[in-house]
Amino acid sequence: MKTLILNTPGQFSYSDTDIDTSLEPHEVLIKIHRIGICGTDYHAYRGKQPFFSYPRILGHELGAEIIALGDEVTSLHVGDKVAVEPYLHCGKCQACRSGKTNCCEQIKVLGVHTDGGMRELIKVPASKVYPSKTLSYEQLALVETLGIGSHAVNRAQVQAHDLVLVIGAGPIGLSVIQFAKLKGAKVAVLDMNASRLAFCAQQLGVDTTILLQNESPLDDIRQAFAGDLPTAVFDATGNPTSMMQAFKYLSHGGRLTFVGLFQGDVTFNDPEFHRREVTLLASRNALPEDFRSIIAAMENGTLDTRPWISHRIAFDQLINTFDELLKPESNVIKAVIEV
Numbered sequence: 001m002k003t004l005i006l007n008t009p010g011q012f013s014y015s016d017t018d019i020d021t022s023l024e025p026h027e028v029l030i031k032i033h034r035i036g037i038c039g040t041d042y043h044a045y046r047g048k049q050p051f052f053s054y055p056r057i058l059g060h061e062l063g064a065e066i067i068a069l070g071d072e073v074t075s076l077h078v079g080d081k082v083a084v085e086p087y088l089h090c091g092k093c094q095a096c097r098s099g100k101t102n103c104c105e106q107i108k109v110l111g112v113h114t115d116g117g118m119r120e121l122i123k124v125p126a127s128k129v130y131p132s133k134t135l136s137y138e139q140l141a142l143v144e145t146l147g148i149g150s151h152a153v154n155r156a157q158v159q160a161h162d163l164v165l166v167i168g169a170g171p172i173g174l175s176v177i178q179f180a181k182l183k184g185a186k187v188a189v190l191d192m193n194a195s196r197l198a199f200c201a202q203q204l205g206v207d208t209t210i211l212l213q214n215e216s217p218l219d220d221i222r223q224a225f226a227g228d229l230p231t232a233v234f235d236a237t238g239n240p241t242s243m244m245q246a247f248k249y250l251s252h253g254g255r256l257t258f259v260g261l262f263q264g265d266v267t268f269n270d271p272e273f274h275r276r277e278v279t280l281l282a283s284r285n286a287l288p289e290d291f292r293s294i295i296a297a298m299e300n301g302t303l304d305t306r307p308w309i310s311h312r313i314a315f316d317q318l319i320n321t322f323d324e325l326l327k328p329e330s331n332v333i334k335a336v337i338e339v
Helices: 039-046 143-155 171-182 194-204 218-224 240-249 270-275 288-299 315-325
Strands: 002-008 011-016 027-036 061-069 081-084 121-125 129-132 163-167 186-191 208-211 232-235 255-258 279-282 309-314 334-338
Touching: 002 315, 011 315, 061 129, 061 143, 081 143, 129 288, 143 171, 143 288, 163 171, 163 240, 171 186, 171 194, 171 232, 186 194, 186 218, 194 208, 208 218, 218 240, 232 240, 240 255, 240 270, 309 315, 315 334
Parallel strands: 163 186, 163 232, 186 208, 232 255, 255 279, 309 334
Antiparallel strands: 002 011, 027 061, 027 121, 027 334, 061 081, 081 129
């Protein structure tokens, strides 16, 4: 089968690889039709992704078709279109026993810790696929991205009375915006890219956009919330400067959630942290209920991510195209690979 391998930072290659199609009783064999390109993939390409080793087959945002079932799989059918939960958990550690499978102590994420979906076929546990009778492969490939935002908003316990600031208008930021808006909160988004902010205003209906033009946007943030500061801040940039600046934007008693990450240490002023009684949260991956609720919301029209997709790339052309996707002038909102 055709496979795309990231051998070292900045260096992809195509290969023909074999696959053992024999299945364990609770596995399914799926054919990949669409792959969303995530910030994780861009970071891995640049050599800046934590928890990563090379060579690696990337790809964890997958829209796929079931083509074979293990002997004990009874709830799925050959031909089902599915989204894939790419978080392979151990089921035995303390986190798993408490239901936090998204941060399993031994977690293996497809395309990060173990080879992912940038290939024609892959075997996964049947419990990790979620079928839909109505969604397209392209829509299903975006369910995992939405799950990141859903989980982050749930972690921060956002409610309708909250004032929410989302820093970073990439795909993860967009997913946070979607779910904060669904909670009824007032949402502002901060980014240094004017075209991304325009997209947020036109397609997502954010209440305010803030273009980052200097080192201290605090006055602009207060203006966005009629003089107040946000009660919930989400940093989806993965940028250390942005993440450490975010402590300054919170209201007293507010919650700061880091959805992105970087290789390094986060530092903050402890007296100011205590004075404001800040709650600091990390948000990692998503939970099974996120996948199920997102698919239901997409099926009933509550969530529509189709306007997100700005670039569609043929699998065979990805090597020639990937560098262009990294350039700001490409105005990428979300790129999807067609296999």
